[in-house]
Amino acid sequence: MGYDILSKIIEFTDSEEPLEKRLEDAAGLLADSFAFDQCAIYLLNTEKSKLNLSVVVGNKQGCQQEYKAGEGLSGLAMKQGKPIIITHSRPNKELWRGVYDKGALGFTTIICAPVKDDIFYGILYLKNREKKTIPPKKRRLLDVITLQLATAIKNYECIIHLTDANKKMQDMQARLVHAEKLLALGEMAATLAHEIRNPLMSIGGFAKRLHQQLGPDSSHTVYVQRIVKEVERLERLMDGIVHFSEKDGYELSQEDINSIMDEVIQFFEDEFKRNGIYVAKTLSPDMPMVEVDRQQVKLAFNNLLANAIQAMGGGGILILQTRQEGGWIVAEVSDTGGGIDPKIMGNIFNPFYTTKASGTGLGLAITHSIITNHKGIIEVNNNIGVGVTFTIKLPGAAKAGSNQRAIGG
Numbered sequence: 414m415g416y417d418i419l420s421k422i423i424e425f426t427d428s429e430e431p432l433e434k435r436l437e438d439a440a441g442l443l444a445d446s447f448a449f450d451q452c453a454i455y456l457l458n459t460e461k462s463k464l465n466l467s468v469v470v471g472n473k474q475g476c477q478q479e480y481k482a483g484e485g486l487s488g489l490a491m492k493q494g495k496p497i498i499i500t501h502s503r504p505n506k507e508l509w510r511g512v513y514d515k516g517a518l519g520f521t522t523i524i525c526a527p528v529k530d531d532i533f534y535g536i537l538y539l540k541n542r543e544k545k546t547i548p549p550k551k552r553r554l555l556d557v558i559t560l561q562l563a564t565a566i567k568n569y570e571c572i573i574h575l576t577d578a579n580k581k582m583q584d585m586q587a588r589l590v591h592a593e594k595l596l597a598l599g600e601m602a603a604t605l606a607h608e609i610r611n612p613l614m615s616i617g618g619f620a621k622r623l624h625q626q627l628g629p630d631s632s633h634t635v636y637v638q639r640i641v642k643e644v645e646r647l648e649r650l651m652d653g654i655v656h657f658s659e660k661d662g663y664e665l666s667q668e669d670i671n672s673i674m675d676e677v678i679q680f681f682e683d684e685f686k687r688n689g690i691y692v693a694k695t696l697s698p699d700m701p702m703v704e705v706d707r708q709q710v711k712l713a714f715n716n717l718l719a720n721a722i723q724a725m726g727g728g729g730i731l732i733l734q735t736r737q738e739g740g741w742i743v744a745e746v747s748d749t750g751g752g753i754d755p756k757i758m759g760n761i762f763n764p765f766y767t768t769k770a771s772g773t774g775l776g777l778a779i780t781h782s783i784i785t786n787h788k789g790i791i792e793v794n795n796n797i798g799v800g801v802t803f804t805i806k807l808p809g810a811a812k813a814g815s816n817q818r819a820i821g822g
């Protein structure tokens with residue numbers, strides 16, 4: 414009989430089913446073959462130091478949803494590291510040798526066994542209303558069964574970790590391929606932009622001259638105005654492309670991030686007033702210096718602030734923060750512009766992606782490129798219906814020392 418149960422338990426716990434289904438099948442088999450009224454399995458939540466009910470089969474009377482670490486018979490079995498077997502409990506009492514367990518009320522025979530190998534995973538909790546004897550053979554079988562349950566849980570956790578790691582690796586690979594494509598695209602675009610800039614300037618210059626000569630009454634003025642505006646837009650686009658692909662020639666110096674932020678705020682002061690934007694800044698007073706190209710980092714923040722202002726056309730609050738976090742110098746830009754449609758979130762850093770009529774779609778691509786060139790990180794927290802927070806993390810002095818080489822090449 415023992416061998417039959419064990420082989421069935423192995424079959425259930427090694428199946429391809431989700432862990433909960435496997436444990437449910439095992440608990441059902443144990444309740445049947447031990448002829449117990451209730452069989453529950455609790456799993457340890459290490460973060461919360463709690464045992465959470467995973468499955469329960471049979472009569473569900475008094476089955477608690479969770480046990481705190483050390484609470485009840487489960488807590489005692491966890492602490493002792495070996496099964497508690499009670500065959501003479503009085504059904505109207507919740508106390509057993511000073512251990513209070515509400516879940517034991519109404520049961521006479523109880524097995525509370527830790528599911529563990531060298532690690533503790535949870536508790537197997539069997540209860541029966543009638544008195545039962547548990548012969549030594551069954552006790553030994555119980556030990557093997559709990560060990561098998563532990564092995565199944567361990568394997569499951571390993572697979573979850575492996576799948577997770579594999580997914581992360583695939584994501585990273587996809588991002589690398591994407592970055593390579595962007596690099597190639599950027600180089601090509603930069604060459605084109607240099608070629609286009611000069612003739613574009615001539616077109617713009619002549620169009621402006623034509624505009625002056627035609628005067629406001631000419632029927633052609635509206636067309637020439639259109640040419641002038643479109644040329645200006647193209648010039649901004651070309652400037653953006655050149656900036657985007659600029660990697661060499663960064664001039665690093667020790668800079669105060671707060672003073673960069675102040676300068677950027679000053680630059681947009683008129684815009685804030687015009688758009689009814691209130692600026693709340695909490696710049697940490699004791700920020701260490703950071704080794705950056707001041708102009709580039711200013712440009713990175715300019716782009717973030719420009720987007721925030723455009724998103725808050727009808728007024729809002731712009732929150733600017735600086736702080737230290739681990740080895741990072743952190744600067745945050747939050748707006749109340751309603752956030753970004755989740756459907757486009759995956760595109761916002763792509764060059765030329767824009768939802769604006771006159772946007773070039775290069776603002777965030779440039780910011781991203783500047784920050785990564787400084788070995789920094791840019792993160793977005795999108796609060797749909799409220800606003801967006803862009804978090805820039807730049808390496809502190811110790812990390813920044815190695816940047817010069819990275820930026821140069």
Ligand SMILES: Nc1ncnc2c1ncn2[C@@H]1O[C@H](COP(=O)(O)OP(=O)(O)OP(=O)(O)O)[C@@H](O)[C@H]1O
Binds near residue numbers: 772776
């Ligand atoms: N703070 C923000 N709030 C809402 N949407 C934003 C915000 N920042 C960026 N976006 C979205 O991301 C898109 C890409 O931004 P990005 O700055 O790269 O280009 P752009 O602002 O459209 O054009 P440009 O920067 O050339 O004016 C925007 O068109 C907008 O849809």
Ligand SMILES: [Mg+2]
Binds near residue numbers: 775
């Ligand atoms: Mg922008």
